[in-house]
Amino acid sequence: MSETKPSRKRKKTEDEIHPVSRLFLWVEKPSVHFIFLIFLGIASFGLGALDFLHHRHEYVDWAEWHGFYAWFGFGGFALAVLAGWPLRKLIGRPEDYYEKAAGDD
Amino acid sequence: MIDALPLLSPAWPIILGGLLCGLIPWYGLRKAVSLAMPLIAMAFWFSVDQPGTFGALEVAGFTFETFRYDGLSRVWGLIFIIATFLNSIYGLHDRDRLQDATALIYAGAGLGAVFAGDLLSLFFFWELTAISSVFLIWASRNPAAFRAGLRYLAIHVLSGVLLLAGSIIYATNTGSWAFNDIGLDAPGGVLIFLAFGIKCAFPLLHNWLQDAYPKSTVVGAVVLSAFTTKLAVYALARGFAGTEMLIWIGAIMTAFPVFFAVIENDLRKVLAYSLNNQLGFMVVGIGVGTELALNGAAAHAFVHIIYKALLFMSMGAVLYRVGTVKASALGGLFKSMPYSAFFCIIGAASISAFPLMSGFVAKSLTLAATAQEGHWITWLVLVFASAGVLEHSGIKIPYFAFFSHDSGKRVKEAPWNMLLAMGIAAFLCVFIGVFPGYLYAILPFEMDYQPYTFDHVVGQMQLLIAAMFAFSLLMRFGLYPAERPSVNLDTDWFYRRMGDGLFKWAWAMGGRLSASIQNRFGVAGRALTQRLFNLFSPAGAMSRDVPSGLLAIWTSVLLGLVMVIAYVAG
Numbered sequence: 001m002s003e004t005k006p007s008r009k010r011k012k013t014e015d016e017i018h019p020v021s022r023l024f025l026w027v028e029k030p031s032v033h034f035i036f037l038i039f040l041g042i043a044s045f046g047l048g049a050l051d052f053l054h055h056r057h058e059y060v061d062w063a064e065w066h067g068f069y070a071w072f073g074f075g076g077f078a079l080a081v082l083a084g085w086p087l088r089k090l091i092g093r094p095e096d097y098y099e100k101a102a103g104d105d
Numbered sequence: 106m107i108d109a110l111p112l113l114s115p116a117w118p119i120i121l122g123g124l125l126c127g128l129i130p131w132y133g134l135r136k137a138v139s140l141a142m143p144l145i146a147m148a149f150w151f152s153v154d155q156p157g158t159f160g161a162l163e164v165a166g167f168t169f170e171t172f173r174y175d176g177l178s179r180v181w182g183l184i185f186i187i188a189t190f191l192n193s194i195y196g197l198h199d200r201d202r203l204q205d206a207t208a209l210i211y212a213g214a215g216l217g218a219v220f221a222g223d224l225l226s227l228f229f230f231w232e233l234t235a236i237s238s239v240f241l242i243w244a245s246r247n248p249a250a251f252r253a254g255l256r257y258l259a260i261h262v263l264s265g266v267l268l269l270a271g272s273i274i275y276a277t278n279t280g281s282w283a284f285n286d287i288g289l290d291a292p293g294g295v296l297i298f299l300a301f302g303i304k305c306a307f308p309l310l311h312n313w314l315q316d317a318y319p320k321s322t323v324v325g326a327v328v329l330s331a332f333t334t335k336l337a338v339y340a341l342a343r344g345f346a347g348t349e350m351l352i353w354i355g356a357i358m359t360a361f362p363v364f365f366a367v368i369e370n371d372l373r374k375v376l377a378y379s380l381n382n383q384l385g386f387m388v389v390g391i392g393v394g395t396e397l398a399l400n401g402a403a404a405h406a407f408v409h410i411i412y413k414a415l416l417f418m419s420m421g422a423v424l425y426r427v428g429t430v431k432a433s434a435l436g437g438l439f440k441s442m443p444y445s446a447f448f449c450i451i452g453a454a455s456i457s458a459f460p461l462m463s464g465f466v467a468k469s470l471t472l473a474a475t476a477q478e479g480h481w482i483t484w485l486v487l488v489f490a491s492a493g494v495l496e497h498s499g500i501k502i503p504y505f506a507f508f509s510h511d512s513g514k515r516v517k518e519a520p521w522n523m524l525l526a527m528g529i530a531a532f533l534c535v536f537i538g539v540f541p542g543y544l545y546a547i548l549p550f551e552m553d554y555q556p557y558t559f560d561h562v563v564g565q566m567q568l569l570i571a572a573m574f575a576f577s578l579l580m581r582f583g584l585y586p587a588e589r590p591s592v593n594l595d596t597d598w599f600y601r602r603m604g605d606g607l608f609k610w611a612w613a614m615g616g617r618l619s620a621s622i623q624n625r626f627g628v629a630g631r632a633l634t635q636r637l638f639n640l641f642s643p644a645g646a647m648s649r650d651v652p653s654g655l656l657a658i659w660t661s662v663l664l665g666l667v668m669v670i671a672y673v674a675g
Contacts, residue, residue, distance in 0.1 A: 016515035020443040027439075027508065037581060040574040047567045056560040059476030060484060069488070069567035076492035077572035081579050084367035084586040091594040092368060098592065098601055 044070050112159035114172035115146035115186055116217035116230070123209030123237075126202065135205050136197055142209060143190035146216070150182055158222050167282075169229075170222025176549035177403070181219045181339045183547065184407045185212065187533075188331040188414060195418055195526035196324040207240035208328045215332035219339055223282040224272035224297075227340070231268055231304075234333055235261035241325030242317050250320040256600070257317040261333075264303040271296030287344040298345060305337035305388065306381055308357045312597040314380060315365075319373040319430075323421040326373055330380060330417045335406050338387045342402055347394025352475075355392055356486040358385030363493030365595065370588050372430040372502055373420050376413070379456070379498040382490055383409050389487065390471040393478050396550035401470030403548050408455065408463035408537055415452035415530040416502060419445050422519035422527070423506055430506070432588035437511030445519045446507040448527035455534040457499035457569060458491065463534045465565065466541035466556040473554070492572045499569075500576055505588055 017025070026032055048067030058064050122142030129135045153159070153174045160172035174182075189212040196208065214233035221227040235258060242254040274293030276282045287294050306314045314334070318326050345351065362378035362385075369375045383405070390402030422445045423438060424430045439446040451462075458464035468491070475484045518524070537544050541556055579585045619634040626633075 017440045018443050018518060021440045024439065024443070028437075028511070033577075033581075037574075037577040040570060040577055044567070044571040044574045047563060047570055050563055054559065054563070056564060058560070058564075059473070060481050063476075063564075067567065069564045070571040072488055073492045073495075073568035073571035074575045076489040077496055077575040078579065079489075080363045080493050080496050081367055081575070081585055083364050087364055088368045088586055088591075088593070092589075092591045093594060095590045095592055 044074070110149055110152040112153060112172065113149055114160050114217060114220045115149040115182060116171070116213045116220060118142045118145040118149065118213075119186075119189060119209050119216060120213030123206045123211075123213055126209055127206035130202070132200055135202065136193075139193040139196070139205055139209055140190070143186055143193060143212075146186045146189070150179075150186055167225065168223070169226045171217065171226055172220045173222030173284075174220065177339070177343060177399075178219050180403045180407060180547050180549065181335070182216060184335075184410050185216045185219060185332065188212070188410050189216075191411075191414060191526050191530055192324070192328045192331065194522055194529070195327055195421070197522035198520045199322075199324050201244055201322070203240055204244045204322065204324060207237045207244075208324070211237040211241065211328065212332060215336050218336050221284060224268075224276065224284050225282055227284050228265065228269050228272060231300075231336075232262070232265040234336065235265060238329060238333060241329055242321045244322045244325055245320055247320075253317045253320045256597075257313050260303060260313045264300045266300075267296045267303070268300035271298075271300060284343060286346065289345070289348055289350070298348075301337050301340045301344070302354075303337075304333055305341060305384060306334055306358075307354055307388075308361060309596055311358075311381055312595045315374050315377040315595060316597050318377045318380075319371050323425045327414055327417045327421055330376070330413050331410050334380060334384055335410055338384060338391070338402060338406050341388065342391045342399060346391055346399055348392055351388050351392030352480055352483050353392075355385045355388030355390075356483045358382065358388055359490035360385070360486050360493070363490060363497060365593060366493075366497035366501065368586055368591075368593055370432050370591055372432055372435070372506060373417070373424070375432075375497050375501060376416055376420060379416075379494065380413060382494060382497070383413065383456070385490065386468060386471050386487065389475060389483060393471075393474050393480065395474050395478060397470060397477065397552060397554070398474035400545075400548040400550050400552055400554075401467070401472075401474050404467035404470055404544055407544060408467040408534070411530050411533050411537075412452045412455040412463060415448060415527055415534065416456065416498060418523060418527045418530065419449035419452060420502065420506065422523050425523070426516040426519065427514055431590060432501075432505040432509075433590050435506045435512055435514070436509035437507070438514065438516070439507040440511070441515045442507070442518050444524050445527065446503065448524070448531045449503045449507065451531040451534055453499045453503045455538065457495040458565060459569060460557070460562050460565060461535065461538045463537035463544075465538055466544065467537075469556050469561060469565075470554060488568070492568060495569055495572045496576070500573070 048070040051066040051068075056064055062068065119142050122138050125138050126135045129138065156175040156179075158170050158173045160170075162169040162171055189209070192208060192212070196205070199205070211234055214230045214237055218227055218230035218234065221230055239254045239258045239261075242250050242257055244250075271293035272282070275287065275291055275297065278292035287297055289295055289298055303310050303313075318329050321329055341351065359382050362381040366375045366378040366382075369378060387402040387405050387409075390398040390405065392398075420430050422442065423435065426442065427435065427438070429435070455462040455464045458468045472484065472487055472491075475487060519527075545552065545554065576585070619637075622634055623631050
């Protein structure tokens, strides 16, 4: 049976992959993504738990709370990303927004 | 051999190189000059072993101090020279003569400003950076870049005008043109502060950066990322160290770009926002003003120039090969550009301040100094901004360009010279991270600081790994805003849209007024309106097109004001 057009195209793009990159194609697998997620979760809790074994000395008292940086990193990152939704609604415009006005961009 | 060199500012060979490049039509010779001149400048830098002021020029009874070598200028001078050399390597494939010339003149002007010992020399080089760098934007040779360049030039000339006005007032009242500690309370101090603030992209004055840099050429953006803003940081450190207002300005600078960068689709614009964020850390350090904090600002500027250049280089390589850096059109490029992806990840890890990377050993100085001095709210903002850095530069840049969904684009790897420049920059990121002592040794003040403590490493890893965990979770549950072709409004809206709208409204009202005058006063009215048209119309004497004309008029008005001030003050 002859190959369909999309599969030929896929084969062509696969042929063009850099030889070095072929060694790292596993990073695309969904299972790897899931394992990475689990690893990061365990590592976050593990690093936070280290504070129970060793008291961190900080200039700021409340930074000595157990897992302070882990909680703050997680919360700060999530805040920044989630704020993107309302912010985009507020200030996002079509790509040609300035172009329409002034022949720009 | 180095001892035999004259004690001249390293700026001169680089500026001379730029002028030569403008004259040399042969590509190979031009590139040889652009590589050789930074090396000669480096030899000039090494030839000085004691702090002092050298290279004084007497012009019309005024002494221009062109080479003030001390703890502060030394570190900035060195990194500017290194950046110039890296830029020259990165641009080896480029055959644009104008760009070769202006890139070197711009870098030399930045160096000249850093080594300037008096305010007039500073002003001269300050303006030269503005005028030479705009050609790196115009080198894109498209209408959007041309207009952005005009806006950029107007804003930077305004900065120069403010600097000159402030300097004249300062010198007239104090009797000294020396560029040392100025402070806000000094006569003219506020004007000089504003001049530095514009170039440093203070909040609300920042948008020239996101407007212009992403419209520059592949090489131009890399060159631009190194000098202008870091020169402003240097000038603030020299003139306004310990100014408390800077702590708050810097804190805002670190935080607000984080939100803009999340929803930005143009990855070079993301890097421009990231630049703003990084400058904030340095500005906070200058505001805190202790020796540790100033060392922090200097160290941060040093490492930042390298890893930011590296990130701009990697995005430049993507732009060069793919033709776009819109995140919505990219993804999966690690399959065709693995080395670029690797170097980009090194830059991303450095700016995120992972242990063993240069950002880790530099940023911590500022954070420690801020906490030491009891600025807890600012410290908290800086910690938040550190998580933000990981978001926009640590993850977003490499992830959406090289990984994410496969866009199916298969291109060649970057040219060898780009890879070489990226490789050297990546090596420096790791080298400084592993051996921070070499960086600490050239900072303005001696210090006893150990970045690799258990507390610091664990705290930083907690922050970064938990933030990466948050990213993975948000992606898994579809909560990360998808990359979309769009633009986001920022302060440039006021002059690109509202100002334009106001102008059109005023134009329409003017038309009605003109018609009314003609109806009422007949021939005399027509003559008057014709004269006004000839003067102010877009094709008239005052301006040829709307934005450049208006900005040029305002700049002229400000220049006129400076002359009035100088006359009154004199």
